[in-house]
Structures are given as C-alpha cells and as structure tokens.
Amino acid sequence: QVRLVESGGGLVQAGESLRLSCAASGGVFGIMGWYRQAPGKQRDLVAAVTRDGTADYADSVKGRFTISRDNAKNTVYLQMNSLKVEDTGVYYCNAYKIVVRTAYWGQGTQVTVSS
Secondary structure, three states, X not given: OOEEEEEOOXXXXXXXXXXXXXXXXXXXXXXXXXXXEOOOOOOEEXXXXXXXXXXXXXXXXXXXXXXXXXXXXXXXXXXXXXOOHHHOEEXXXXXXXOOOOEEEEOOOEEEEEEO
C-alpha cells in the first residue's frame, strides 16, 4: 500500500548541488524526512518537515540543505547545496503516519560527493 520512491541521487563534486525527491503514495504523512547512512555508520536524520512546513535539520547540514514538501503531490524534497565529501551516503526517505505511529522507508538513493 505505502510506497516511497526516491530520485535525484548521483555523483557530484564537492561544492556542487543536488536535489532529491521522494514521491509517496498510500497515505497522508504527518512528518516526512530524509536520513542518510554512510558505509559502516548509523542511519541518521538529515532533515524532517511537517505538513505546515516546519523543518528540522542535523547540525552538519544547517545552512546548506533545505527540506520542503508539496502536500498536493505528497512529495518531499531535499535541496543540497555546497556538498561536502562527508555528505556521501545512501539517502533514505522517511514518512510517518501519526495516527498509527508507523514509519515507512524508501529504498534509498546513493549520493556520492568527490573531492
């Protein structure tokens, strides 16, 4: 029923920009966000946003990344500017249904930043 499909990942050089998209279906989600996981590391929150646009960011991306969502399209975006090598990882879309206290995950999209 619920499906989250990420797109927009790729290989870029440090200092460049990338825009990720996550198209959701199968529900209305109170919170949507992005997590990333580097090889051998824990999956950590990058950014999250509520339906009214209130956003939260990891300290490491503040000032560089912007999360937004289009509720009509049930899509969340992550604009990533001034990318750094340490931003490399698999980025996973996450969507949370508040009523059933359930989180859903996309398959992930690879972001690789080269020096």
